[in-house]
Amino acid sequence: MAESANGKRKKILLIEDEQELSEIILRMLESFGYEGESADCARNALQAIDQSNFDLLIIDLTLPDANGKDLYEKIIRQKPDYCGKAVFTSGMEISDDLKELIRKDKLDFLQKPFSLTNFRSILKRV
Structure with missing residues (x-):
């Protein structure tokens, strides 16, 4: 199981407007042992971040209401x-x-479509 410092499953916010892709990625996160939550736009992502803490954000670069x-x-x-x-x-x-x-913030980038192996390796660095 992917655990954070407090012993709980690591929680990831997926910010993705394509619903089918979002559902697939959330299932992948669950299968890897993470707790996943999704937001379909920037506004909903900001609300989710105000209401909960996340160990990682996965952010699509092209959202309906923001870059x-x-x-x-x-x-x-x-x-x-x-x-x-x-x-x-x-x-x-x-x-x-x-x-x-x-480079400056030591972030990662996943080019779509991405492989399961590549996705998992990036998550392990979290």
């Missing part, structure tokens, strides 16, 4: 403890400024 990079930056301004606790996902190439943010 994933901008959402991450807003989250860490409000809750600095989330700095470095995110994985970005996208089916597109990423910009140089996002590459720099990933």
Whole structure:
């Protein structure tokens, strides 16, 4: 089981607007021993973060109401403890400024579609 420092299962917030993909990723998280929760837009993600603590955020870069990079930056301004606790996902190439943010904050990026092995290896680094 994937446990946090307090002995509970690690809790991951998946911020993904594609419902079918979100359901698949949540099932994968559960099968790996994580507790998963999802939000389909930036607004719902911010509400979830206000109501609960997460060990990791998985953020799609293209959301209906925000850019994933901008959402991450807003989250860490409000809750600095989330700095470095995110994985970005996208089916597109990423910009140089996002590459720099990933390097600076020691984040990860998963190119869609991603393999089960690649996904699991990134989660193990959390």
